Amino acid sequence: xxxxxxxxxxxxxxxxxxxxxxxxxxxxxxxxxxxxxxxxxxxxxxxxxxxxxxxxxxxxxxxxxxxxxxxxxxxxxxxxxxxxxxxxxxxxxxxxxxxxxxxxxxxxxxxxxxxxxxxxxxxxxxxxxxxxxxxxxxxxxxxxxxxxxxxxxxxxxxxxxxxxxxxxxxxxxxxxxxxxxxxxxxxxxxxxxxxxxxxxxxxxxxxxxxxxxxxxxxxxxxxxxxxxxxxxxxxxxxxxxxxxxxxxxxxxxxxxxxxxxxxxxxxxxxxxxxxxxxxxxxxxxxx
Amino acid sequence: xxxxxxxxxxxxxxxxxxxxxxxxxxxxxxxxxxxxxxxxxxxxxxxxxxxxxxxxxxxxxxxxxxxxxxxxxxxxxxxxxxxxxxxxxxxxxxxxxxxxxxxxxxxxxxxxxxxxxxxxxxxxxxxxxxxxxxxxxxxxxxxxxxxxxxxxxxxxxxxxxxxxxxxxxxxxxxxxxxxxxxxxxxxxxxxxxxxxxxxxxxxxxxxxxxxxxxxxxxxxxxxxxxxxxxxxxxxxxxxxxxxxxxxxxxxxxxxxxxxxxxxxxxxxxxxxxxxxxxxxxxxx
Amino acid sequence: xxxxxxxxxxxxxxxxxxxxxxxxxxxxxxxxxxxxxxxxxxxxxxxxxxxxxxxxxxxxxxxxxxxxxxxxxxxxxxxxxxxxxxxxxxxxxxxxxxxxxxxxxxxxxxxxxxxxxxxxxxxxxxxxxxxxxxxxxxxxxxxxxxxxxxxxxxxxxxxxxxxxxxxxxxxxxxxxxxxxxxxxxxxxxxxxxxxxxxxxxxxxxxxxxxxxxxxxxxxxxxxxxxxxxxxxxxxxxxxxxxxxxxxxxxxxxxxxxxxxxxxxxxxxxxxxxxxxxxxxxxxxxxxxxxxxxxxxxxxxxxxxxxxxxxxxxxxxxxxxxxxxxxxxxxxxxxxxxxxxxxxxxxxxxxxxxxxxxxxxxxxxxxxxxxxxxxxxxxxxxx
Numbered sequence: 017x018x019x020x021x022x023x024x025x026x027x028x029x030x031x032x033x034x035x036x037x038x039x040x041x042x043x044x045x046x047x048x049x050x051x052x053x054x055x056x057x058x059x060x061x062x063x064x065x066x067x068x069x070x071x072x073x074x075x076x077x078x079x080x081x082x083x084x085x086x087x088x089x090x091x092x093x094x095x096x097x098x099x100x101x102x103x104x105x106x107x108x109x110x111x112x113x114x115x116x117x118x119x120x121x122x123x124x125x126x127x128x129x130x131x132x133x134x135x136x137x138x139x140x141x142x143x144x145x146x147x148x149x150x151x152x153x154x155x156x157x158x159x160x161x162x163x164x165x166x167x168x169x170x171x172x173x174x175x176x177x178x179x180x181x182x183x184x185x186x187x188x189x190x191x192x193x194x195x196x197x198x199x200x201x202x203x204x205x206x207x208x209x210x211x212x213x214x215x216x217x218x219x220x221x222x223x224x225x226x227x228x229x230x231x232x233x234x235x236x237x238x239x240x241x242x243x244x245x246x247x248x249x250x251x252x253x254x255x256x257x258x259x260x261x262x263x264x265x266x267x268x269x270x271x272x273x274x275x276x277x278x279x280x281x282x283x284x285x286x287x288x289x290x291x292x293x294x295x296x297x298x299x300x301x302x303x
Numbered sequence: 304x305x306x307x308x309x310x311x312x313x314x315x316x317x318x319x320x321x322x323x324x325x326x327x328x329x330x331x332x333x334x335x336x337x338x339x340x341x342x343x344x345x346x347x348x349x350x351x352x353x354x355x356x357x358x359x360x361x362x363x364x365x366x367x368x369x370x371x372x373x374x375x376x377x378x379x380x381x382x383x384x385x386x387x388x389x390x391x392x393x394x395x396x397x398x399x400x401x402x403x404x405x406x407x408x409x410x411x412x413x414x415x416x417x418x419x420x421x422x423x424x425x426x427x428x429x430x431x432x433x434x435x436x437x438x439x440x441x442x443x444x445x446x447x448x449x450x451x452x453x454x455x456x457x458x459x460x461x462x463x464x465x466x467x468x469x470x471x472x473x474x475x476x477x478x479x480x481x482x483x484x485x486x487x488x489x490x491x492x493x494x495x496x497x498x499x500x501x502x503x504x505x506x507x508x509x510x511x512x513x514x515x516x517x518x519x520x521x522x523x524x525x526x527x528x529x530x531x532x533x534x535x536x537x538x539x540x541x542x543x544x545x546x547x548x549x550x551x552x553x554x555x556x557x558x559x560x561x562x563x564x565x566x567x568x569x570x571x572x573x574x575x576x577x578x579x580x581x582x583x584x585x586x587x
Numbered sequence: 588x589x590x591x592x593x594x595x596x597x598x599x600x601x602x603x604x605x606x607x608x609x610x611x612x613x614x615x616x617x618x619x620x621x622x623x624x625x626x627x628x629x630x631x632x633x634x635x636x637x638x639x640x641x642x643x644x645x646x647x648x649x650x651x652x653x654x655x656x657x658x659x660x661x662x663x664x665x666x667x668x669x670x671x672x673x674x675x676x677x678x679x680x681x682x683x684x685x686x687x688x689x690x691x692x693x694x695x696x697x698x699x700x701x702x703x704x705x706x707x708x709x710x711x712x713x714x715x716x717x718x719x720x721x722x723x724x725x726x727x728x729x730x731x732x733x734x735x736x737x738x739x740x741x742x743x744x745x746x747x748x749x750x751x752x753x754x755x756x757x758x759x760x761x762x763x764x765x766x767x768x769x770x771x772x773x774x775x776x777x778x779x780x781x782x783x784x785x786x787x788x789x790x791x792x793x794x795x796x797x798x799x800x801x802x803x804x805x806x807x808x809x810x811x812x813x814x815x816x817x818x819x820x821x822x823x824x825x826x827x828x829x830x831x832x833x834x835x836x837x838x839x840x841x842x843x844x845x846x847x848x849x850x851x852x853x854x855x856x857x858x859x860x861x862x863x864x865x866x867x868x869x870x871x872x873x874x875x876x877x878x879x880x881x882x883x884x885x886x887x888x889x890x891x892x893x894x895x896x897x898x899x900x901x902x903x904x905x906x907x908x909x910x911x912x913x914x915x916x917x918x919x920x921x922x923x924x925x926x927x928x929x930x931x932x933x934x935x936x937x938x939x940x941x942x943x944x945x946x947x948x949x950x951x952x953x954x955x956x957x958x959x960x961x962x963x964x965x966x967x968x969x
Contacts, residue, residue, distance in 0.1 A: 027407050033396045034399070043418070048433070049432065103321060134333070135333070136553075140553070141339060147348055148335055178328070235423075239427055256533075489677045489681040496668050496674045501667075504669075
């Protein structure tokens with residue numbers, strides 16, 4: 017029938033771009049990268065399939081220490097972002113009304129609109145030895161000489177939290193916003209106090225927002241490159257830096273590809289575990 | 304813990320102070336970047352050397368202003384070129400994807416949807432290197448088998464566009480599909496009973512309805528492309544986009560020219576943000 | 588209705604042996620009917636009965652599994668919706684929110700390729716006719732519900748369609764506006780002289796506005812007739828139960844002859860009724876008996892009802908006061924069953940107290956007995 021063939025044609029026309037996009041730019045590149053990670057250079061332009069690149073990762077302590085450090089710091093950054101962001105999100109969603117609410121919410125979006133480079137630059141101006149805070153502390157007489165606040169883990173953490181905050185606050189505000197005030201009132205009315213209401217009503221309601229915020233923040237921190245390099249300096253030991261070094265500086269693509277897959281595996285594993293623990297699905301939290 | 308439930312004053316004050324502190328934390332780094340754009344000194348740091356517009360307009364070294372720095376200006380142009388392509392491609396593909404996922408049914412639709420979400424959870428650095436690896440595989444294949452040297456498969460603007468497009472298209476798809484989901488299909492049917500063919504109905508009714516989402520998606524794509532660093536870093540060729548050029552200067556240590564540039568970016572991004580908020584708010 | 592081919596030119600719209608199945612489910616089951624020129628034709632039925640499917644097949648959004656649809660005598664089954672000379676008014680109206688009122692009305696005219704001045708003239712005259720001469724530049728959101736309704740209809744009528752299909756367009760309005768729009772719709776139909784096919788689950792909408800009503804249940808037409816026919820001479824138990832309010836008993840036939848049907852109800856009441864419907868009643872067969880609230884005479888003393896074939900003693904449960912439509916809820920003293928009884932408008936019973944004893948009576952002509960159809964027995968409301 018004519019109408020049916022027309023709908024078929026429409027389906028194929030709509031499928032074409034997405035299939036091209038996902039096949040050529042996402043799936044095949046990763047398959048190819050996996051193949052590269054599985055080969056070992058045995059001579060000039062001579063390769064053999066082996067796990068050598070993965071073995072290398074476990075043998076060389078620098079690599080797996082960097083890897084573990086990246087994972088642990090990303091988790092800490094995610095938890096801290098949640099702890100700092102939740103009260104603020106709650107304040108915006110439930111304590112404020114009207115214009116002030118909209119204004120503060122938009123203010124939270126500011127870091128998204130401004131390049132990560134500019135944000136990091138701001139922290140460098142504030143924290144470096146000749147920076148604003150160091151000068152301020154000298155002027156106030158708290159310290160006698162310049163203080164270097166860059167190039168340590170606390171600074172990297174500040175940068176991570178700053179960069180990620182928006183991705184935590186936005187889902188939290190929107191889920192908390194959908195919590196009916198009367199539920200909180202009912203909680204108090206039935207004898208709850210601030211703590212029990214928070215634990216039994218507010219947090220369960222906000223759970224989808226918490227999960228999606230945490231996943232996005234975790235992924236962004238894990239894959240971050242600028243913040244550890246610029247705020248952490250040469251010895252910041254971040255895994256994406258390792259990947260960059262292998263690919264661009266050492267031109268050892270086989271090793272770099274293996275590192276890429278290890279990072280991908282780690283992130284999938286932790287996201288999967290997070291989803292399982294909170295009983296959510298990926299399309300729920302992303303879509 | 305909502306306004307209708309009384310809380311001790313001390314709690315309210317402490318809570319308010321915490322939130323205020325948070326917003327200071329949020330604004331402070333951007334504030335100092337902006338302020339030092341006007342510092343009459345070779346370094347973007349204290350002491351404050353007085354107010355100057357040199358970092359925007361001066362035309363001689365060593366105090367070269369932003370608008371007379373050919374290297375920065377050309378990298379702005381490169382970024383603009385890339386962002387326009389990425390925006391066009393991402394919005395177009397986002398639109399077709401939205402219709403695909405909201406209007407069509409086919410086997411493995413959910414699987415395709417999950418795959419479509421993947422670029423959001425793959426770190427940008429890895430997206431970048433995987434495309435780098437794959438394109439060089441193709442280039443090597445073409446060279447050994449056909450003797451072709453396909454220059455655009457080497458790190459270049461072309462690869463940067465593809466790399467950025469590969470994850471920005473997911474975002475535009477989500478934005479446009481969310482709006483299409485709210486569209487009442489009866490509107491299209493109404494257009495059809497009034498004499499419009501299916502395509503005309505989509506063009507005259509559905510697309511105008513999607514306009515706020517299309518504009519919003521375009522603005523987000525443009526900014527994400529303009530400001531992307533991670534994926535770009537892996538694919539960049541000889542034409543440096545702005546973020547790569549800025550990164551280089553940041554590592555060298557820079558004059559307040561960089562602050563001037565940052566301020567310009569903030570103003571530009573702010574203007575786009577306002578447009579997008581305005582467009583999305585006025586939903587019919 | 589008839590399916591004679593030579594009469595088809597009389598009909599603006601005709602369906603012949605229409606069937607639509609979704610897998611094993613039969614949504615529309617062999618339906619045939621014709622809508623005469625200028626008619627206000629309603630399809631009345633509970634939700635899920637298949638009426639929307641019929642309308643969507645007529646508009647072209649769905650394809651019959653078998654059977655034919657004719658508009659002005661020509662089959663349109665293979666014609667896409669935009670080429671069919673019928674227009675549809677949607678349940679939620681489907682006015683285009685991003686266009687002004689005038690642009691909405693002009694939409695179909697632009698698609699026809701009329702020139703700009705003609706379009707402007709037609710839009711202006713349509714706006715005048717629906718009483719919104721100055722609202723052309725307004726956005727849809729600035730109009731009230733009733734005004735939106737009129738724009739949705741005018742948008743179709745400017746195209747001078749062979750028939751206008753209306754999909755419960757009053758459903759979204761509040762009660763008061765709905766009452767008003769019933770009258771308004773009827774007036775518009777008279778004014779434009781266009782054939783209307785109206786589907787609804789609200790019997791009062793169908794009865795008030797239509798020339799003909801088809802009562803539909805589970806994919807089939809139970810009866811087609813004038814509103815009066817349906818109300819006073821229902822063909823089936825379903826129609827008797829669905830059109831208008833009614834009291835209902837289920838029982839078994841004791842005896843059936845020309846003088847009437849004697850029935851013992853399931854809860855033990857003896858009733859005398861008139862046989863109705865197409866299926867003959869036999870002794871021992873199951874029947875449903877319907878008595879309208881206004882057919883029941885209510886009295887405080889026994890004398891008023893003594894001459895009637897059916898009598899019941901009961902106690903007043905409550906008075907449901909609603910002006911001229913006030914009712915009394917009476918509990919049968921012997922069986923505990925409840926009856927709905929219309930109160931005379933004289934107000935003579937407004938003083939009745941809860942628990943007070945009353946006598947009820949009605950003639951056998953007012954009680955209609957239908958053979959209970961095992962297949963279709965479910966879903967009949969009271």
